[in-house]
Amino acid sequence: MRRLLSGIATVALLGSLTACGGGDDAGSDGPITLRMTTWSSNPAHVQLFDSIAAEYKTTHPDVTVKFDALPIDNYTTTVTTQIAGGNAPDIAWILEGSAPDFVASGALTSLDDSIENAGDLAPAATALWKQDGKLMAYPFSTSPFGVFVNTDLFKKAGVSLPSSSWSWEQAAAAASDVAEKTGKQGLVIRDFDYKDWTNLATVFRGWDAEAWSADGKTCGFDQPPMVDAMTFLHKAIFTDKAMPAPGVAADFFAGESAMTIAQISRTSLLKEGGFGWTLVPLPAGPAGEYSVIGQGGLGVLKKGKNASAAAEFVKFFTSPANSAKLAQFFPPPRQSQLNAETLAKANPLLKPEQLQNVVIDGIADGVVKPSHTGSAEINQAVRSSLDPLWKPGADVPGVLKGVCAAINPLLAK
Amino acid sequence: MTVGSSLTRRRYWTTRRRDQLTAYVFITPALLGALAFVFLPLVLVVWYSLHEWNVLADTFNFVGAENYRKLADDPNVPAVLRATAFFSIGLVVLNLALALLLAVLLNQKLRGTTVFRVLFFSPVVVSLLAWTIVWGFLLQDNGGLNGMLDAVGIDGPNWLRSGGTAMVSVVIVQVFKNVGLNMVLFLAALQGVPVSLHEAARTDGAGPWRVFRSITLPLISPTILLTSIITVVGSLQVFAQISVLTQGGPGNSTTVLVYYLYQQAFQFHAFGYGATLSVLLFGIVLALTVLQWQMRKRWVFHEQ
Numbered sequence: 001m002r003r004l005l006s007g008i009a010t011v012a013l014l015g016s017l018t019a020c021g022g023g024d025d026a027g028s029d030g031p032i033t034l035r036m037t038t039w040s041s042n043p044a045h046v047q048l049f050d051s052i053a054a055e056y057k058t059t060h061p062d063v064t065v066k067f068d069a070l071p072i073d074n075y076t077t078t079v080t081t082q083i084a085g086g087n088a089p090d091i092a093w094i095l096e097g098s099a100p101d102f103v104a105s106g107a108l109t110s111l112d113d114s115i116e117n118a119g120d121l122a123p124a125a126t127a128l129w130k131q132d133g134k135l136m137a138y139p140f141s142t143s144p145f146g147v148f149v150n151t152d153l154f155k156k157a158g159v160s161l162p163s164s165s166w167s168w169e170q171a172a173a174a175a176s177d178v179a180e181k182t183g184k185q186g187l188v189i190r191d192f193d194y195k196d197w198t199n200l201a202t203v204f205r206g207w208d209a210e211a212w213s214a215d216g217k218t219c220g221f222d223q224p225p226m227v228d229a230m231t232f233l234h235k236a237i238f239t240d241k242a243m244p245a246p247g248v249a250a251d252f253f254a255g256e257s258a259m260t261i262a263q264i265s266r267t268s269l270l271k272e273g274g275f276g277w278t279l280v281p282l283p284a285g286p287a288g289e290y291s292v293i294g295q296g297g298l299g300v301l302k303k304g305k306n307a308s309a310a311a312e313f314v315k316f317f318t319s320p321a322n323s324a325k326l327a328q329f330f331p332p333p334r335q336s337q338l339n340a341e342t343l344a345k346a347n348p349l350l351k352p353e354q355l356q357n358v359v360i361d362g363i364a365d366g367v368v369k370p371s372h373t374g375s376a377e378i379n380q381a382v383r384s385s386l387d388p389l390w391k392p393g394a395d396v397p398g399v400l401k402g403v404c405a406a407i408n409p410l411l412a413k
Numbered sequence: 414m415t416v417g418s419s420l421t422r423r424r425y426w427t428t429r430r431r432d433q434l435t436a437y438v439f440i441t442p443a444l445l446g447a448l449a450f451v452f453l454p455l456v457l458v459v460w461y462s463l464h465e466w467n468v469l470a471d472t473f474n475f476v477g478a479e480n481y482r483k484l485a486d487d488p489n490v491p492a493v494l495r496a497t498a499f500f501s502i503g504l505v506v507l508n509l510a511l512a513l514l515l516a517v518l519l520n521q522k523l524r525g526t527t528v529f530r531v532l533f534f535s536p537v538v539v540s541l542l543a544w545t546i547v548w549g550f551l552l553q554d555n556g557g558l559n560g561m562l563d564a565v566g567i568d569g570p571n572w573l574r575s576g577g578t579a580m581v582s583v584v585i586v587q588v589f590k591n592v593g594l595n596m597v598l599f600l601a602a603l604q605g606v607p608v609s610l611h612e613a614a615r616t617d618g619a620g621p622w623r624v625f626r627s628i629t630l631p632l633i634s635p636t637i638l639l640t641s642i643i644t645v646v647g648s649l650q651v652f653a654q655i656s657v658l659t660q661g662g663p664g665n666s667t668t669v670l671v672y673y674l675y676q677q678a679f680q681f682h683a684f685g686y687g688a689t690l691s692v693l694l695f696g697i698v699l700a701l702t703v704l705q706w707q708m709r710k711r712w713v714f715h716e717q
Contacts, residue, residue, distance in 0.1 A: 101682070377681040
């Protein structure tokens, strides 16, 4: 009998614990707190977000917005775990890699009525974030990749600086030269580190290579353009020593490499009084000039407790006026703001021609980094099947065939 | 009437029953903790493993044994189990052998042994992540270890990046991290071996090796059992080291079971299949522990 009683008591106690956990739901009319997950804890970013939220509070005194900065490495994992745990954020930033998963899953509410002057958004910027013609997330950051150049290292090595129209052959030769003469590394593809291969799109797009076809069904790794691009990359790494080999750490922004391919939002990592630098567009490949953009989206989760209030705040956060403020950190998708004049005010470190060449032209005809539904699993399969490529004397076409063999079943899902 | 009822009440609360109640009250907090944080999650994991749970689409469908069928057909599972076995066996053998060797050496009455004991034990109190991250830097191709090898004219391998050395590196990083703990346990056991037995054996003409094999080893065998269970269970749960040092690569060579289930559940959002993998892990840990416990009759000589 007592055993039964203690059992009941235990269950009752557990029940009350869980009830407490879910009990802080505010009534529909009372004050509400919206939680927006981001991957930026940069104090300057947070200050701007907070000021936008404070301004919103003057007209919506009941609404408080909290910005919850999560580490970017596990960002999507953390957000999905929060959703699984019944603690979904009201508004979430979404990395482009997981965009198809979020957009297609039905986890987001449509933002068609929550964006002011939506006709102003650049089609190249919104393509990834639409489902059946509806905008499911707002691409608040559309940041093209460019090449940052350490001019001090180039001068020290006596190598002439890259111009805004240059080729991959020239880039590899210059990187190899500077590396040899200065003892530093040549060209670093930032955040690639032989793991996040999607950053290699900044190179292989120059050969018109693609990871998979536009409909996401056909693997592109074993196609001739990719084989040529990867052969070039392999030679640049292991023969020309133009790029750091696997396991070699080199941070451009700490002065450890001559050049780096990175998004222009990384400009904030350059310190006043550090080394001399310049920014040039990606080199042209055999297929001509090209540009690649990385994006961040902003979506309202259906599972959040206050979805309609959240959509209301998103309308304010993304309004033309706030978009112009956000432009100092995140290149906006609004065409009316994509001019050197607006951007120059926001990015004092960049010269007008750099903004025109890299940012404005880049967004106009940029291709977004590869993404796919189930991208985490596909990316992992690509990473592990690409690993045999990263050693001297690798059989490039053979390895790339292996990549297709590994991901074909996943693409077909 | 009142007398009768108070009598029955008095009879009900016998000393024995009152002691039992006290005992239950005392263990209640621990019991509740175990129920809420061990048994309940365990049951839920089994429940989840029978479902397909898509967090983003918010679907939670009963699929019966589908996840277990997927487990049987998963082409990655054999490689994952091989990597797990390699890691665990490597870790247990190296860790226990080194710990015992250190304990025996540091059990000598020599000056400075305390310094060495502290030295070998100190990694145990270092934060696991800090330890792993620092080793990550040391093991880079242009890192500290190869720098030292370079100084003596050896061209070191790319430790974490080549299939042959990545797993070995992870094992060694983990051995150095935890060998101190087992060493201390062995030291305590060694000091519990009565000196009189050693003296008697020596009087009978036994050499040092014979004394160690026939006296010391059987007497510390309960500790060997304990350390081997702890080390085996711990080795099956390795996660942070893999996550920091190799992320399961190169290829899938260091994708151990826990890391694979983390990938499935939290990176690929396949919570149901992840739960299935953790049921598999639970089964393996349980089976190994039961096996070791059964084997104690054979090789644990001295048990109190």
